[in-house]
Amino acid sequence: MTDAPLIAVLDDEPEIRRLLAAALEQAGFRTQSFGRATEFEAALRRITPDACLIDLGLPDRDGLALVHRLAADSGAAIIIVSGRAQVQDRVTGLELGADDYITKPFEPAEVVARIRARLRRPAQGAASRPQTLRFAGWTADFDRYLLIAPDGAETPLSHAEAEVLRMFTDNPRRLITRSQMLETLGGTAGDSFDRAMDVRISRLRTKLGEDPKNPRLIKTIYGAGYIFLAEIG
Known part of the structure; x- marks a missing residue:
């Protein structure tokens, strides 16, 4: 086949x-x-x-x-x-x-x-989910695993980073807890999963040009999880 x-x-x-x-x-x-x-x-x-x-x-x-x-x-x-x-x-x-x-x-x-x-x-749900999304001037192309900046510059996304970004864009302005991340993305609960998620989110922030001390798009709610603050277009 x-x-x-x-x-x-x-x-x-x-x-x-x-x-x-x-x-x-x-x-x-x-x-x-x-x-x-x-x-x-x-x-x-x-x-x-x-x-x-x-x-x-x-x-x-x-x-x-x-x-x-x-x-x-x-x-x-x-x-x-x-x-x-x-x-x-x-x-x-x-x-x-x-x-x-x-x-x-x-x-x-x-x-x-x-x-x-x-x-x-x-x-999952690919028929009803758009594969290109826009937010805060950025474009996420999930078909091509690309993040496109407001100035048109393209940055590749890894499979893992794309999964995390899709999770955020599917749930804008909603708290996503660690347990929800585990359920959505799969894996084994524990320190290795938590550290892997922290690294992937840090990389996404870097690719989105975020200030690590005061990120605008992916906010950490300490002790609870994360919130993606952009409107999805």
Whole structure:
């Protein structure tokens, strides 16, 4: 099926690549697999994956640095699949822009379910939700993962940043609590989720030219959550 979502698998272990590709293709996804970061990065010039499964222990590149670059430059969902099980690795991966973190060993069915959850969420109600929204002189283009400034300058949004911005634009001038963010965006409750959300909101504020000490659009209500103050046009 040519319109099936494309999943890129980057892992230096051939058996894991085969295992993931088989499970994903059986579930109806298309896949392309890579054993080295250089091969994967070269392929990104000709393919546009909907999601990327990234191992951190790569032979030719730091996996976290790759995740950080992908989050800044790509609209793909990014899921780390790694043998690093320490909490700090999980926190760092999420802070650098990953949408999810799965530790090895894993069940292939769990990976498929996590990808489906990540790809399903932006599409919910897509037929009735405009993909281009305007607020306070800015334009958010969710189809192209772009934030367009009042002067026309374009800034790419990561998949995770676009999810957070969509959550705000869907709920303008309403308090959004941490529990509501967790329910809307998915994830696991705890410090790693909270820190990842803080980082993504900080990045959104930076891209929106906000004063970090006195933001106009995304207000923090300490102990409660956040409020997006712009009118949506």
